[in-house]
Amino acid sequence: MGVSGSTESIALPSDRSRLIEAMARSCAKRGYAETTIEDVVDDARLGRSDFDRHFASKEACAVEAVETILGKTMVVISAAYSADMSETESTLRGLRAILELFAARPALANLAMIHSRQMMPERGLAVYESGFAVLTAMLSRLRDNLGGEGEVPGVAARAAIGGAEAVVRRELLAGQARRLPQLLPDLVYSAAVALLGQDEAFALAQRARELQR
Amino acid sequence: MDPQRREALSEAVLMELAEMDYADFSLLEALKRAGLGMAEFEAEFSSLDECLFAEYDRLTSDLVSHSGAACGAEAEWPTRVRVGLSALLEELAARPRAAQVLIRKFPTIRPAAYERYARFLSDLAALLSDGRRYSGLEDDLPAEVELLAVGAAESLIFTQVDGGHAERLPEMLPEILFSILVPFIGPDRAADEMRNAAAVG
Numbered sequence A: 001m002g003v004s005g006s007t008e009s010i011a012l013p014s015d016r017s018r019l020i021e022a023m024a025r026s027c028a029k030r031g032y033a034e035t036t037i038e039d040v041v042d043d044a045r046l047g048r049s050d051f052d053r054h055f056a057s058k059e060a061c062a063v064e065a066v067e068t069i070l071g072k073t074m075v076v077i078s079a080a081y082s083a084d085m086s087e088t089e090s091t092l093r094g095l096r097a098i099l100e101l102f103a104a105r106p107a108l109a110n111l112a113m114i115h116s117r118q119m120m121p122e123r124g125l126a127v128y129e130s131g132f133a134v135l136t137a138m139l140s141r142l143r144d145n146l147g148g149e150g151e152v153p154g155v156a157a158r159a160a161i162g163g164a165e166a167v168v169r170r171e172l173l174a175g176q177a178r179r180l181p182q183l184l185p186d187l188v189y190s191a192a193v194a195l196l197g198q199d200e201a202f203a204l205a206q207r208a209r210e211l212q213r
Numbered sequence B: 001m002d003p004q005r006r007e008a009l010s011e012a013v014l015m016e017l018a019e020m021d022y023a024d025f026s027l028l029e030a031l032k033r034a035g036l037g038m039a040e041f042e043a044e045f046s047s048l049d050e051c052l053f054a055e056y057d058r059l060t061s062d063l064v065s066h067s068g069a070a071c072g073a074e075a076e077w078p079t080r081v082r083v084g085l086s087a088l089l090e091e092l093a094a095r096p097r098a099a100q101v102l103i104r105k106f107p108t109i110r111p112a113a114y115e116r117y118a119r120f121l122s123d124l125a126a127l128l129s130d131g132r133r134y135s136g137l138e139d140d141l142p143a144e145v146e147l148l149a150v151g152a153a154e155s156l157i158f159t160q161v162d163g164g165h166a167e168r169l170p171e172m173l174p175e176i177l178f179s180i181l182v183p184f185i186g187p188d189r190a191a192d193e194m195r196n197a198a199a200v201g
Helices: A014-030 A037-044 A048-054 A058-080 A087-104 A106-118 A122-146 A156-173 A177-196 A198-212 B003-019 B027-034 B038-044 B048-071 B077-094 B096-105 B111-126 B130-135 B145-162 B166-200
Strands: none
Touching: A014 A037, A014 A048, A014 A058, A014 A106, A014 B111, A037 A048, A037 A058, A058 A087, A058 A106, A058 A122, A087 A106, A087 A122, A087 A156, A087 A177, A087 A198, A106 A122, A106 A156, A106 A177, A106 B111, A122 A156, A122 A177, A156 A177, A156 B111, A156 B145, A156 B166, A177 A198, A177 B145, A177 B166, B003 B027, B003 B038, B003 B048, B003 B096, B027 B038, B048 B077, B048 B096, B048 B111, B077 B096, B077 B130, B077 B145, B077 B166, B096 B111, B096 B145, B096 B166, B111 B145, B130 B145, B130 B166, B145 B166
16 A cells, blocks of 8 residues: 555665665664674565675664655654645645655654664664754744744754654554554654644644544 | 662763763763762663663653742743743753753764653643643644744754753843744734843843
């Protein structure tokens, strides 16, 4: 089943994508530190030479796995935005699309949300931060569009997204990725309340509930 | 093991993990730091992992207790949050290597270790349980508002500790407080509390 009706839109050579998926699964099971290249090739049902042909190191494969899910995230966000819809509507649909993507690809989501941030070498964190920046930009556009006012600290957007991410990570850890789309209203509230106020945040959460029907 | 030697072991293990990756962790080095012998260690723990996990549980339990105890029971809820948060940030700033172990070095080991970190965040979230009633919006707030608030603070704390700037955390109290309070009471009231915290600080 595609995400929001879309089909896989990033074509990768089959062996490479199998290795990436296998890396994600192995990290989710064993953690990056204790995952070996042998674990990955065994899971992918490929040989060590296949791995070496595509990746210079374990880290290179893991980083590319994170970049893969980030790339897919950008695709689903872009697909959600439309000139025929309001900025608000596009943002809500974009967030819904991200949650649906993560629900459909839990191992890659785990790699992006948990491993890249705290369980991989620094390059993983750099990719995570670039994804974080995309979400921050979405939130800032929404605030500009809705005219958020009031004194909020400069770190409010980061904190708002951080709150939502904590709940997403908890679900991924619990093996409940399929529940992620149901969390859309609460995550929208968390993302919006600091920058737009409680009334607007509740209204957006309600709109998110309607989108789920 | 007597409490003093246990404390020495605790500190030595955390310092060794702060300085080395888990793969390079030297139990012998840690024991040397603590002034303990292997026989004494083995009388207490069956493995390095058992020791590391026990130490991490002690660290997180102490942080949660320390923050919760600082809150007091009589002040208004936002004030209790401010005081508890201040205690936590001061502790992390005073022990930057323990803070590194807390958010990075230990969770990295394997998923079971990361789960301890997630549990620590849940334990902190439980300290905010009175916020729902204080807000007057009990049924309207998200089911996970406490974890949303803790996650907001964690994202700011994480950035500083991971960047080697744990010492900055106490001065960030006002904005971190804002981020915790805002999902409960909205930005205007949270900003008031932020300003109060800045004035008190």
